Every structure is written in structure tokens, then in C-alpha cells.
Amino acid sequence: MPAFPALDDLQYSPDGLVPVIAQDVHSGDVLMLAWANRDALERTLSTSEGHYWSRSRQCLWRKGESSGHTQQVTEVRVDCDRDTVLYRVRQTGPACHTGARTCFVTRVEKDGIGRAGPDGGGHILERLRRTIGARATERPEGSYTVALLDKGPVKASQKVGEEAVEVVVAANAESPERLASESADLLYHLLVLLESKGVALDAVWDELERRAR
Numbered sequence: 248m249p250a251f252p253a254l255d256d257l258q259y260s261p262d263g264l265v266p267v268i269a270q271d272v273h274s275g276d277v278l279m280l281a282w283a284n285r286d287a288l289e290r291t292l293s294t295s296e297g298h299y300w301s302r303s304r305q306c307l308w309r310k311g312e313s314s315g316h317t318q319q320v321t322e323v324r325v326d327c328d329r330d331t332v333l334y335r336v337r338q339t340g341p342a343c344h345t346g347a348r349t350c351f352v353t354r355v356e357k358d359g360i361g362r363a364g365p366d367g368g369g370h371i372l373e374r375l376r377r378t379i380g381a382r383a384t385e386r387p388e389g390s391y392t393v394a395l396l397d398k399g400p401v402k403a404s405q406k407v408g409e410e411a412v413e414v415v416v417a418a419n420a421e422s423p424e425r426l427a428s429e430s431a432d433l434l435y436h437l438l439v440l441l442e443s444k445g446v447a448l449d450a451v452w453d454e455l456e457r458r459a460r
């Protein structure tokens with residue numbers, strides 16, 4: 248019996264390929280689209296590393312083999328027509344060869360093509376986390392985030408406590424709009440605290456994923 252017989256059920260193109268979408272397992276960001284043949288899919292399933300088929304070079308390739316920007320594949324899915332594959336991945340570094348986090352940073356608008364932004368969108372908490380990380384590295388003058396980080400985890404912890412109290416007050420005595428605003432403040436300050444302690448947001452996602460099983 249061939250390895251991974253379920254791959255027999257896929258609807259390959261006449262040249263033996265299927266399109267593969269790589270999606271960040273935590274943020275939900277669509278990172279890239281490439282192609283795979285059966286060999287690439289088998290290697291992905293057996294190694295849990297993203298493998299693809301290069302149509303230009305006519306060879307198998309492993310994501311990150313030259314750049315170091317590897318993909319740990321946590322799950323392989325197929326669409327309802329079985330002609331498109333989804334890799335759910337943990338991406339190391341940028342996914343795009345241009346250095347962008349995702350290949351999908353170009354937005355089609357009514358009046359032309361525009362940039363969606365350097366992070367390419369994605370989950371709002373991931374985007375905010377990346378912004379906070381950039382502030383920590385770039386240290387722009389006048390940044391509230393930088394001022395908070397400079398005061399260390401103790402101050403960030405204090406702010407999380409204050410915002411948590413304000414969320415409780417808003418939930419019990421104020422409007423839904425106020426509750427939403429205070430909740431946003433709490434989430435922001437919690438992300439700053441995680442940054443100040445060097446705790447990756449992925450660690451929080453992993454714990455939530457464990458609890459959801």
C-alpha cells in the first residue's frame with residue numbers, strides 16, 4: 248500500500264499538482280500560495296515541514312531550505328472539491344521572498360493597486376503584538392508603549408490590574424460601548440506586559456489551544 252493513501256483522493260491537475268495555501272495556525276493569516284505534487288505532500292506529512300514543487304525549477308523544495316524561514320506544519324487540510332490543499336503552519340520569519348510576513352500585502356482597490364500594510368493584515372491581536380514589538384525595537388520618541396516598557400513589568404502589571412478593574416466597573420455600571428473600550432485597553436496593556444516579560448503571544452495561543460481540546 249502506498250504511503251498516505253488518502254492522497255489518492257486528491258484532484259491533481261494534468262501535470263500532477265495541487266495548489267497549496269499556507270495559513271498561520273494562530274493568527275489565521277494567509278501567508279503564501281504554492282504548488283505541491285504527491286511527493287511534496289508525502290514529505291510534508293512525514294516530516295511536518297512544508298514541502299512544495301517548484302514549477303519554474305521543476306524540483307521539490309522545502310520551505311526555508313535556503314532562507315531559514317521554515318514552516319512547521321501542524322495540520323494538512325483539503326477543500327470540499329479535494330483540489331486545493333491547506334497547510335496550517337507555524338512560520339519562522341517572513342513567508343514571502345520579499346521579506347514581508349505574508350505574500351498578500353498588495354490590495355486591489357477601485358482606483359488601482361495599493362499596499363495593505365507591512366504586516367499584511369491578520370488577527371488584530373497579532374497585528375497589535377507586532378506593533379508593540381516594533382516599538383520595543385525602534386524606540387520612537389514620545390511613544391506611550393516605549394514609556395511603559397521602560398518602566399518594566401511591575402508598571403505594566405499595575406496597568407493590567409487597573410484596566411481589569413475598569414472592565415469590571417464598565418460591565419456592571421456602564422454602557423456596552425464603554426465595556427468594549429475598557430476591554431481594548433486591558434488587552435493592549437496585557438500585550439505590553441507579555442512583551443516586557445519576553446513571553447510570546449504564541450505561548451498564550453498554545454495554552455488556549457490545549458484547553459480547547
